[in-house]
Each structure stands twice: as C-alpha cells, then as structure tokens.
Amino acid sequence: MSTDPRTIVIVGAGQAGGWAARTLRSEGFGGRVVLIGDEAHPPYERPPLSKAVLAGEAAPESAHLLDAATLATLSVEWLASARVARLDRAARQIELADGSTIAYDKLILCTGGRARMLDVPGADLPGVHTLRTIDDAQRLGSALRPGARVAVVGGGWIGLEVAATARKRGAEVTVIEAMRRLCERSIPAALSEHLLALHAARGTEVLLDTGVAGISAIASGGLRVALANGREIDCDVAVVGIGLVPNDELARAAGLACEGGVLVDAQCRTSDPDIFAAGDVAVARNGWAGRSMRLESWQNAQEQGIAAAKSALGHAVHYDPLPWFWSDQHDTNLQIYGVPQPSHQVVVRGDPASGSFVFFYLDGQCVTAALGGNAARDLRFARRLIEQRKPVRRQDLADPAVSLARL
Numbered sequence: 001m002s003t004d005p006r007t008i009v010i011v012g013a014g015q016a017g018g019w020a021a022r023t024l025r026s027e028g029f030g031g032r033v034v035l036i037g038d039e040a041h042p043p044y045e046r047p048p049l050s051k052a053v054l055a056g057e058a059a060p061e062s063a064h065l066l067d068a069a070t071l072a073t074l075s076v077e078w079l080a081s082a083r084v085a086r087l088d089r090a091a092r093q094i095e096l097a098d099g100s101t102i103a104y105d106k107l108i109l110c111t112g113g114r115a116r117m118l119d120v121p122g123a124d125l126p127g128v129h130t131l132r133t134i135d136d137a138q139r140l141g142s143a144l145r146p147g148a149r150v151a152v153v154g155g156g157w158i159g160l161e162v163a164a165t166a167r168k169r170g171a172e173v174t175v176i177e178a179m180r181r182l183c184e185r186s187i188p189a190a191l192s193e194h195l196l197a198l199h200a201a202r203g204t205e206v207l208l209d210t211g212v213a214g215i216s217a218i219a220s221g222g223l224r225v226a227l228a229n230g231r232e233i234d235c236d237v238a239v240v241g242i243g244l245v246p247n248d249e250l251a252r253a254a255g256l257a258c259e260g261g262v263l264v265d266a267q268c269r270t271s272d273p274d275i276f277a278a279g280d281v282a283v284a285r286n287g288w289a290g291r292s293m294r295l296e297s298w299q300n301a302q303e304q305g306i307a308a309a310k311s312a313l314g315h316a317v318h319y320d321p322l323p324w325f326w327s328d329q330h331d332t333n334l335q336i337y338g339v340p341q342p343s344h345q346v347v348v349r350g351d352p353a354s355g356s357f358v359f360f361y362l363d364g365q366c367v368t369a370a371l372g373g374n375a376a377r378d379l380r381f382a383r384r385l386i387e388q389r390k391p392v393r394r395q396d397l398a399d400p401a402v403s404l405a406r407l
C-alpha cells in the first residue's frame with residue numbers, strides 16, 4: 001500500500017458498503033479505509049435470505065460478499081457490531097455508540113434500510129418476524145417446520161418469496177395483502193393475476209384487500225391474527241413484509257438533504273461535497289424513470305456502491321442506471337428492467353398462463369420497460385432495446401416467432 005494519508009470511512013457494511021470498500025482498493029486508493037457495520041457479519045448479499053438460505057438449501061456464509069480474511073488482505077479496517085451514533089460534519093468525524101470517534105476526509109453512507117414494522121397491537125410479540133438480516137433468516141428458517149401455519153402479512157416481493165419458500169418447507173401459508181392485488185405498486189394487473197394463480201396453485205391462501213387489525217398470543221400457543229374484516233387466522237408464525245424504512249437518521253440529524261432517504265446526485269454526492277451515499281438509503285434522480293427514487297435492488301447496491309467509491313476518489317462518475325430487479329417464486333424467475341409506467345402502452349409476448357412471457361411497456365414506438373417470467377434471454381434483448389431507445393413495431397414484440405435479437 002502507498003502512504004496516502006487520507007481516510008475514507010464507510011458507514012454500513014452491507015452490499016453497497018462492501019462494494020465501496022473493495023472498489024477503493026481496486027482503484028488504487030492507498031489511504032485508510034474504515035468499514036463500520038452494526039451487524040456481526042461481514043458484508044453480504046440479501047437476496048438468498050428469502051430464497052436458498054431461508055429454504056435451508058444454502059449456508060448463510062454463502063451469501064458473504066467479502067470475508068474477514070479478504071477484508072484484512074485489502075487492509076480494510078472492518079469494525080463489526082459497531083454502530084455509528086452521530087455524524088459531526090463540522091469536525092469531519094463520526095462518533096460510535098461507545099463514544100469513540102473516527103475522523104474522515106471522505107465519508108460514504110451505505111446504511112441501507114430496515115423492515116417496516118406493522119403498526120397494530122401485538123406486532124412485537126414473539127413469533128412475529130421480519131426479514132432483513134442473516135440473523136432474521138436463521139430465526140425464521142428454524143420456525144418454518146413442515147405443517148407449521150404461517151401468516152405472511154404483505155403480498156409484495158419479500159412476502160411472496162417467503163410464502164413460496166415456506167411452502168417448499170412444507171408449511172401451511174396464508175398471505176394477507178391490504179391492496180387489491182399483489183405487488184400493486186410495481187407490476188401490471190395481469191402479472192398480479194399470474195402471481196396470484198401461481199401461489200394459489202401451490203396451496204397458498206391469498207387474501208387481497210384485507211387489513212390486519214391486531215395480533216395476539218393464544219393461551220395454548222401460537223398467534224391469532226385479527227383481520228380488519230373480522231376474520232381471525234390462527235398461526236404458529238407471522239411474517240411481516242410490508243416494505244422498508246431507509247436508515248437516513250444519521251444524515252438527517254447532521255443536516256444533509258433527505259427526502260425519504262439521503263438525496264444524492266449522479267456523482268452519488270450528498271448535499272455535503274465530502275459525503276456520498278449509495279444503496280437502499282440513497283435517493284437519486286433516475287433518468288429512465290423520470291423522477292427521484294430509491295432503488296431497492298441488488299444491482300443498485302453493487303453499482304452505486306462502486307460509483308460512490310470512485311466519486312469519493314475524485315473520478316468522473318455519472319450514475320443513472322437502467323433499474324433491474326429480479327424475484328424467484330416457486331418455479332418462476334421474474335425480472336423487471338426499467339420502471340413500468342402505468343400510462344405507457346403494454347404489449348404482451350407469450351402467454352402468462354404458460355409461465356414464460358414478457359410485458360413490454362412502450363412510449364410511442366420505444367420500449368421503456370420490460371418485465372417477464374422465465375424469459376431471461378428475451379429480457380436481455382429487451383434491455384438492449386430500452387437502452388438503445390430503438391423504435392420497434394408492436395406486432396414484432398408480440399410475436400414470439402420474431403427474434404428479439406433481430407430487432
């Protein structure tokens with residue numbers, strides 16, 4: 001290592017933080033890198049937590065992005081189980097929960113988010129789970145025994161993946177969704193229908209348009225979920241998957257501009273030029289979506305973590321990714337490129353009932369977003385159509401006999 005005197009501190013040792021640390025070194029930074037995380041684990045990827053790790057098919061360690069030995073080889077000072085309690089911008093230092101301080105020249109905030117809690121009586125009872133960390137996945141996994149009755153509150157991506165994995169483990173599952181359809185905010189009605197059929201066919205009961213009024217412990221053991229419509233569901237395990245709250249408190253208390261997350265520009269820079277942010281906690285304008293938003297995805301955690309590190313080193317960065325997200329539920333791999341806009345026209349390729357299909361969103365003759373099931377190859381070409389903003393004919397998109405590669 002060179003003797004670069006500068007110190008770059010990364011707060012949050014998750015996926016974005018791990019990539020930021022790795023990138024500082026791969027870009028040749030020779031100064032001090034301090035990576036601070038309040039979990040006991042080294043940086044890891046979360047998608048397996050609702051899939052293979054929760055199913056008991058993969059060890060939690062398989063999700064690690066960097067292990068302790070690699071961090072040591074990279075000369076990254078990794079502080080585990082250490083929470084940053086305060087950010088003092090005037091003194092350019094962070095303060096840990098134990099009162100110790102670390103000075104920085106550049107700071108990268110990668111604090112992610114936490115699971116949103118259900119705001120009803122009994123939501124904090126033992127047996128009510130959320131799923132964000134490896135520790136959460138291990139606790140929940142051990143409760144998903146064959147025959148266990150599982151109530152999943154929230155029919156979004158995490159709730160549906162948990163439902164699918166719980167069925168795989170032989171549990172009886174009920175999904176309770178407050179909206180009128182599954183994943184209502186992110187997908188068209190036809191795909192919600194497809195997901196509903198997929199889960200119902202695998203024996204999951206899905207209740208739509210159904211609120212939860214409270215949860216109570218049953219004297220004989222287990223939990224009772226009281227629904228807003230008066231029905232009661234007895235279960236052994238309840239899992240709440242109702243979204244994410246960004247961990248932007250440090251930034252807000254320090255006076256950084258925040259709007260439902262830490263505001264950053266295309267250089268991943270916050271309103272303080274020496275502080276950067278990346279991953280689930282960051283809000284940036286996305287040119288493909290035409291608005292500012294947080295991107296809660298594996299792709300963004302990695303790519304924005306890399307971009308923030310480069311930017312902190314003074315390299316030219318313009319981060320405006322075409323959003324990409326995937327979800328695995330039962331035997332279906334769903335992928336979304338771009339941000340589907342309800343006002344755009346939809347062209348369907350393939351038959352959702354067959355399990356393999358793509359929905360294209362078009363603005364005029366240009367594809368702006370595509371989402372599909374078990375259609376990875378078509379979606380890779382769809383991505384190129386979106387990125388190249390190439391005009392296409394609707395009938396070609398809709399005809400599976402016309403190769404997208406040719407378009």
Ligand SMILES: Cc1cc2nc3c(=O)[nH]c(=O)nc-3n(C[C@H](O)[C@H](O)[C@H](O)COP(=O)(O)OP(=O)(O)OC[C@H]3O[C@@H](n4cnc5c(N)ncnc54)[C@H](O)[C@@H]3O)c2cc1C
Nearest residue numbers: 012014015016038046047084111112279280296297298301
């Ligand atoms: C169960 C699950 C399944 C998912 N599946 C998919 C999927 O299939 N496809 C997909 O694209 N995306 C998926 N995602 C989303 C993806 O994993 C996240 O977008 C990604 O993990 C975000 O990374 P991050 O580094 O921004 O945040 P995180 O990974 O949450 O890391 C932030 C870290 O910072 C720590 N921290 C926070 N505050 C402090 C503090 N003050 N001091 C110290 N440390 C702090 C947190 O404890 C955490 O360890 C899934 C997420 C979950 C939870």
